[in-house]
Every structure is written in structure tokens, then in C-alpha cells.
Amino acid sequence: MVTAKQYLIDNGIKPSVQRIAIMKYLLEHRTHPTVDEIYAKLQKKIPTLSKTTIYNTLKVFAEKGAILSLTIDEKMVRFDGYKQRHAHFRCLSCDKIFDVVLDNDVEFPLNEETKNFKNIETHVYHRGYCPECASKIENSLTEEITE
């Protein structure tokens, strides 16, 4: 496990107190946080931290390929420091985002029609209900019927 600071350097990003803190947060929390969530958590440790810096920083990280920016949420961008190949599942009820395995043999081959497209990144997003919310919904349906 590499440190946040070293990870930044490895990705060609100059480390700073703020950048290290943000990268550290992303590496330690696999929660796909929004800018606001990162801000709320890190402000306690770095009271002077501004949202602008978080926006700037995350943009730099994403451009350098150190993190992924996710558009799975319609309202705001979310960020993922986990770079292994995987898909995402967003619960339409609790809005949590889960990592889901993306089998290595799932491929998106270019065909005759698309062979001249230069693909940079591919995202697989699932939307539905997580186990917890799915069972809640089922229970409330049962109640309605029994009532």
C-alpha cells in the first residue's frame, strides 16, 4: 500500500497539504464522495480548506488519471480513488454507490462501425435497489396488502 503522497508523485502531481489530505481521503474511503462530502470531512482537519481547492484538486487528479470522476448521479459528480476495473451500482432509494465486480471477460470490442473511435475510458453503471432498500420496499408492500 503506497502513501497518498507517493501516489500523487507517481501520478505526476505535485503534493501539497491539501492535495495529500484529499487523496488520502479518497484512498481510505471507498464511498465515492461528492465535493461536499469531502469538504465536510476534511474541514475539521484543515479549517482553512476551501471548496474551490477541492474542485481544483479533484479536476487535476482526474486529468492526471489518479482518480475517476463518476457521472452516475444526476445531481453532482462523485469521485473514486479505486482504480481497479469495476462497475458501479447506485441505489435509487438510499443513493449509496456500491462497487460491483466487472468480470474480466466482459469486454466491449470495437466493431467495424466503431473501430476508428479512440476509446479512453469505459464506465458501467447499474441503477436499482440495494439489498437493504429492496427488502424495505418489499416489506412495505406486504404491509399494504395485509392491512
Next chain:
Amino acid sequence: MVTAKQYLIDNGIKPSVQRIAIMKYLLEHRTHPTVDEIYAKLQKKIPTLSKTTIYNTLKVFAEKGAILSLTIDEKMVRFDGYKQRHAHFRCLSCDKIFDVVLDNDVEFPLNEETKNFKNIETHVYHRGYCPECASKIENSLTEEITE
């Protein structure tokens, strides 16, 4: 090919002048338009049309499953009236969105870990450069070197 009006009825949506026009636009234009683009085009035909109505309408359409709402663009939502299984490719240079074939044998099986998730919809987004932009970029790189 079913008419826009019939398509709405088939999806349990009450037709109105505005709704038919918007659905017709989506069925005839496979350009994954934004609210603004739909507004700009339809306002010529229906001068009183408001953006609020377009927002309302597209929301209803998506909820009823008549169209797809795409979050491939970070800035704004895009809409797709084409419901066959397919993936999307967004060009990072010209911002156009292309439909790309998603082979029928590409599947996203739930495994032990995710078998209790209730999946509603899956999106596959590719980002990169379309053939036209890719060749432009290549040419400009060549120029730089030759200069």
C-alpha cells in the same frame, strides 16, 4: 414504425400537443439532445412552449420508461428515445454522443456478492475521441513536429 402519439399511449402517458412534439422529436432525432436543444428546435413550431414543460415532460417520459436519461455528460442530462440495447460513446473533443453496438453476449451477471441487488437499468458509457476529432488531433500533432 409507431407514431409518437401512439407510442405515448402505449407507455401509459396521456398525449398532449407538447408531449407529442417532444416525443416525436426524440424518435426522429437520434442525437441525444439536452433540454436546451429540444427547446431551441421545438420553440419554432410551438412558440409558447416553455422549458419547464420540457423538464416536466422528459421526467414523465423517463419515469414511464418511454425514454432513457443519460448522465454521460457531466454538465447536463441528455435524453434518448431509442430503447434498443446499446451503449454510448461521447467524444471528449466535439461532445457529440454516438450510439455504439453492445453485443448481446455482453452480460453483467450478478455474483455471490451482488445477487441481492435489484438491478433496474445498466448503462455503458465510453468516452474518448470520435474518428473525425481523433484524426484532427493526430494531424495537429504532426504539424507541431514538422514545424
Next chain:
DNA sequence: TTCACTGCAAATCATTTGCAAGGCC
């Protein structure tokens, strides 16, 4: 000194909301 990084405040812009008016059954 220079130049990149930070952060405040203001601006931007897609989307939502409140609400009044109109239309359809």
C-alpha cells in the same frame, strides 16, 4: 522573483419549485 497553489466572493447555469391560468373529461 517567479509561478503554481490556495481560497474568498461573485458569477454562471442547469434544474427545480411556487403558483396562477388554461384546458380536458
Next chain:
DNA sequence: GGCCTTGCAAATGATTTGCAGTGAA
């Protein structure tokens, strides 16, 4: 009449921008 749809205007809220201050090489 009652309810759903429409659309204007205002509000909201995520993100961006302008710019001045700070700090590191």
C-alpha cells in the same frame, strides 16, 4: 367542477471564474 398540464418567474444549488494573497523552488 375538479384535476392534470402548462408556463412564467423566482429560487436553488453545484460548479466555475476572477482575482488577490501565499508559499515554495
